[in-house]
Amino acid sequence: MKTFPVGGVHPPENKLTAGIAIQYLPLPLTVAIPVSQHIGTPANVIINKGDSVKTGQVIAENKGFVSANIHSSVSGKVNRIDTVIDSTGFKQNAVFIDVEGDEWVSTIDRSSEIITDIKLSSDEITKKCLESGIVGLGGATFPSHVKLTVPAGKKCDILIINGVECEPYLTSDHRLMLERGEEILIGTSILMKALKVTRAMIGIENNKQDAISHMTKLASAFQGISVHALKVKYPQGAEKQLIKALINREVPSGRLPLDVNTVVHNVGTAFAVYEAVQKNKPLFERVVTITGKQVSKPGNYFVRTGTPVSKLIEAAGGLPDNTGKIISGGPMMGKSLSNIEVPVVKGTSGIILFPKNESERMESRPCIRCAKCVSACALNLEPYLLMSLSEKDMFERAERERITDCMECGSCSFACPAGRPLLDYIRLGKSTVIKMARERLVKK
């Protein structure tokens, strides 16, 4: 079975919600929609306090090429534009809306009918993605229209759809494939048309047998789309690892998938593209898994962006008494939340509640040079070295050791038997090196 050759770990899967169908989360009383839910320039707010907005209306416009529109996820009155602590842990601007009913913008097709014909041309699809604020829903939230615009001199010959979901606990993509499989495949065809490619591959890890067989069955009706089972290994959902596993091409250091003539999109993104292009529905809703070993009613929910996490926890049966940590995203790459009023954003794939005994860090002991981190690293880096370089402020050397290649998957910290905070320091070194490189560029 296919997989990537270097590194990787296999954390306990704990996919507790794999068998639970997606439900719609009831609307909250107020939403706080952050203006930056993507990588790139934050969007520009175009409405004022006191304005009435409808569901799906643009409330913040993209600024610059790498940016995305933000749409209202509810209908109601704009209460205020204020700062909110988001899932990254920092304050940013957000539009607070008091919910009054759920009146959608009239152009959105709310019927459940599946539309197979793709009427739009390649350029129109890219434009539609830009207008609808589509970003990569795998977690990185990179604006999709940028990925669909192939720059001159580069070509794309194969599209890869990421249905790997290698993070433990998360099942949002899994459920989406089971319940919205046909929509995902139409979305894939739309993306293929936008990129002008004839072939698409969907990669799914082998722990989702039902999704593999379901998608394979459906894909037979679509031309050029094939479904591939992959061996279970973290971080297979990372772009570069998935490309290596599926088509055996290696993206060079510091380069993009387009340099090896391919583009990767998530299944969630494919679904969002389907809704945007065929149903005219912008991205203001996504599937979020709420789970945890102590949670009484874990599940998968369609959640409007801006909904406070507390609402989601409420739907899952409330906060268990011994909760020690609340993670937004997967347990490997996700971030611990500092409060439960944090809004759900486009990149929130799951909320995981960890009991106290599982959330405490191991005591950090000296490195014993066992090199488990080196064999766990999927990018051929030496995490122990990068950590000590960052710890000792030797950033020039860290740059030479390719610290910026690190994708922060956390495999090294997971593998370390001495409980050393490898990723914490590497992340610090990486951000410092990136800052240094940028300063150098400005000087020139």
Added chain:
Amino acid sequence: MSLTILITVISLSLLALISSVILYFVARKFKIFEDPRIDEVQEVLPAANCGGCGFAGCRNFAEALVKAETFEGLNCPVGGAEVMGKAAKILGREAPVVDPLVAVLLCNGSPEFRPRTSLYNGVNDCRIAHSLYIGETDCSYGCLSRGDCVRACNFEAMYMNPETGLPVIIDEKCVSCGACVKACPRNLIELRKKAKKDRKIYVACSNCDKGGPAKRACKVACIACTKCVKVCEFNAITIENNLAYIDAFKCTFCRKCATECPTCSILELNFPPRKTKPETQEETIMV
């Protein structure tokens, strides 16, 4: 036998002669002239190699002193006027009067004033905590209490106060080398002019948020109400980015601003207790 000795002596002498000639020319060719005053100046410097002067170490600084025309902009904060005077004497120059500085912490957010809203369980390193999120409190500008500044101090002039969770600077030991200033990822330490008897008056806050959120996050935050600016007769206080700043060079220590501040964010330290006006006896009239 004697011949062998003779040959040996002659050949060795020849070898020595040739080598000495080569060495002589090499030494002349590659001779480096070094000002002997550099050594003399280095001798009087504190040899702390702290980098407080802006140079890599004391030797580097001594070279710069010898090279420089005037001492303008060159100062050893550790040695102060005494050392600079000695160096000036050696070089026959004049040492300008530089006010001694001392480090102060621009945050007073102890748990009593600034409630902890989350628990940080990561690495004990301010830089990492700073890059991860706004911190254990709702103030995204205040002290993270992980002690990077204390670890950076080479003069044992700082320690963490476990009760307040804030670093304490020992004025007598602080040499204003600026190592802590560089170590703090939130720029919370400032080098201020040292006054008589270590008296200090400064705004112990760095919160640039508007009044409301600042006050909600911390009871002793500067809310930029401008009261201090109005009361100051010496134009020493300015407000920028919702934050007041007292210029230590203009301040005359009249302490009017401190009484005016509604959130007590202006700290006055090492002053004698205020003279309280004799209270007029209020007689309660019993009906």
